Amino acid sequence: MKIHAIDAPMGPLIMLIAAVFLIVSAITDHQWLYWLAALLVLICLGMYLNASLNGKYQIIDETIRNLHLKPTAQVLDLGCGQGAALIRIAQHLEVPGRVIGIDLWKKSDQSNNSLKRAQANLQAAELANLAEVQTADMINLPFDDHQFDCVFASLSIHNVKPAINRARAIQEAARVLKADGTLAIIDIEHVDEYQKVLENLGFHNVMVKKCGVGGWWGGPWLSTKVLLAKRF
Numbered sequence: 174m175k176i177h178a179i180d181a182p183m184g185p186l187i188m189l190i191a192a193v194f195l196i197v198s199a200i201t202d203h204q205w206l207y208w209l210a211a212l213l214v215l216i217c218l219g220m221y222l223n224a225s226l227n228g229k230y231q232i233i234d235e236t237i238r239n240l241h242l243k244p245t246a247q248v249l250d251l252g253c254g255q256g257a258a259l260i261r262i263a264q265h266l267e268v269p270g271r272v273i274g275i276d277l278w279k280k281s282d283q284s285n286n287s288l289k290r291a292q293a294n295l296q297a298a299e300l301a302n303l304a305e306v307q308t309a310d311m312i313n314l315p316f317d318d319h320q321f322d323c324v325f326a327s328l329s330i331h332n333v334k335p336a337i338n339r340a341r342a343i344q345e346a347a348r349v350l351k352a353d354g355t356l357a358i359i360d361i362e363h364v365d366e367y368q369k370v371l372e373n374l375g376f377h378n379v380m381v382k383k384c385g386v387g388g389w390w391g392g393p394w395l396s397t398k399v400l401l402a403k404r405f
Contacts, residue, residue: 178255180225180328182284188218188391217391224397228387229359233258233327236357236399237265246322248272249349251311251342252329254283256294256304258359262325263295263304273316275309282332312341316349323355328397331362339363343370358400361390371402378403 179185192214199207237258242248244267253259253274262272280286291306309315311326312333324346333339346356356376358367368379379402388397 178225178286179222179284180229181282183281184391185218185221185225188214188221192218220386220389221391224388224390228384228389229328229397230257230261232359232384232388232397232399233261236327236359236401237261237325239401240323240355240357242266242323243270245270247320248323248325249314249316249321249346250274251324251326251346252276252282252332253291253306254286254329256291256298256306258325258327259291259304259306260294260298260300263298263300266303268302270303272304274304274306275311275314276306276329277310278308279332282329312338312345314345314349318348319351319354320349321354322351323357324350325357327359328361330358330367331360336363336366339366340370343367344374347371347374347376352404354403356400356402358402359397360400361388361395361397364398364400367400368402376402376404378405 192211195207195211195214199211242265246266248262250259250262250272253276256274259272259274266272278286278288288306288308295301295304330339330342333342350356364381368381371379382399384397384399
């Protein structure tokens with residue numbers, strides 16, 4: 174099941190406006206450089222939309238497969254949005270396995286983002302017995318220490334600002350993770366920053382993988398990376 178929502182919708186909107194402006198300028202000023210610039214912007218827009226509507230799902234699916242989750246695993250999804258990863262994780266579980274998704278539901282992070290929309294998507298996927306969503310802040314998680322077998326975050330932690338709060342989010346993820354659990358982060362920024370925080374927390378097995386063109390949010394300068402971390 175795909176969630177048809179655009180991530181950070183202001184980004185592609187700005188690119189579209191820029192392309193229209195350049196095309197108008199090319200027509201009125203008869204400058205071929207404007208046509209070239211418009212084409213480049215439209216290519217970047219296409220890559221962004223592909224990453225948001227297609228590529229991220231492929232990356233999420235591959236990452237989840239690599240986790241080899243037990244059917245009874247307890248999983249936390251940080252910044253779950255409308256459920257792109259949450260639903261896919263739940264499909265790998267069986268009762269009493271469960272995944273909890275938390276978010277602050279900011280529409281600037283994802284179009285039409287809301288608690289009700291996430292709940293409706295879970296109902297439509299017939300996974301409400303394996304997954305739930307709630308409002309919570311990832312820098313102050315309302316969960317016990319060592320509660321989860323896996324903590325998952327897809328394209329969410331980079332939205333936390335400033336850096337000290339991102340570090341706090343990583344620390345909270347580590348706190349609620351079981352000693353033998355796995356932390357999986359998919360993100361486009363600050364991945365090296367996350368790695369350093371985790372290593373300082375005693376995670377000695379941290380791996381970072383770059384994703385392909387399907388994870389380019391407008392170009393290689395904003396590309397998706399996957400971080401997998403274990404303490405041991």
